[in-house]
Amino acid sequence: MILRAVLSLALATAIAGSASAQVRKAELAGVRNYSKVDATVGCAGATDASAMTALKAEGYVSVVNLRMPTEPGADVEAGRAAAQSAGLKYFHLPFNTATPDASVVTRFLATVADKSNQPVFIHCGSANRVGGMWMIKRVLQDHWPIEQARTEAEAIGLREPAMIAFVTDYINTHK
Numbered sequence: 001m002i003l004r005a006v007l008s009l010a011l012a013t014a015i016a017g018s019a020s021a022q023v024r025k026a027e028l029a030g031v032r033n034y035s036k037v038d039a040t041v042g043c044a045g046a047t048d049a050s051a052m053t054a055l056k057a058e059g060y061v062s063v064v065n066l067r068m069p070t071e072p073g074a075d076v077e078a079g080r081a082a083a084q085s086a087g088l089k090y091f092h093l094p095f096n097t098a099t100p101d102a103s104v105v106t107r108f109l110a111t112v113a114d115k116s117n118q119p120v121f122i123h124c125g126s127a128n129r130v131g132g133m134w135m136i137k138r139v140l141q142d143h144w145p146i147e148q149a150r151t152e153a154e155a156i157g158l159r160e161p162a163m164i165a166f167v168t169d170y171i172n173t174h175k
Helices: 003-022 049-057 076-086 102-111 127-138 146-156 161-174
Strands: 035-038 040-043 064-065 088-090 121-122
Touching: 003 035, 035 146, 040 127, 049 076, 064 076, 064 102, 076 088, 102 121, 102 127, 121 127, 127 146, 127 161
Parallel strands: 040 121, 064 088, 064 121
Antiparallel strands: 035 040
């Protein structure tokens, strides 16, 4: 029985470790806290409009912006114009962690699941919201264990208790 518990813990640790190892931090001018997760997604915090051409060169097809238009430095229209000029699709799905809206999650999940939008680059201010939304996607669409998805989400940038609570509740009510 003890051996089974030790093996189970070792397996869980290995799975969680592989989730965080999959997230590869990288540098890209104009992009804060940039991570490449897999062949279909890149995640980041604040992203300057000037980075859109580089994102296109990295192979992204679309950009999902989770920032509220009222956030300092969140020039949504400049980002949209630069993305479209670079040949990228642009989706603005503003998500406020103080008053979370489940309908934004629904639209996010549909957007990232659409193969025509992949590879997708997802950003917010710090990557906290991105990590949370990605965690929901991993559990509900990819059927990952919640612990593995949270490890990956934290490696991306999930850290705020309010976002963690929302994500956990959303997952538990939508399984």
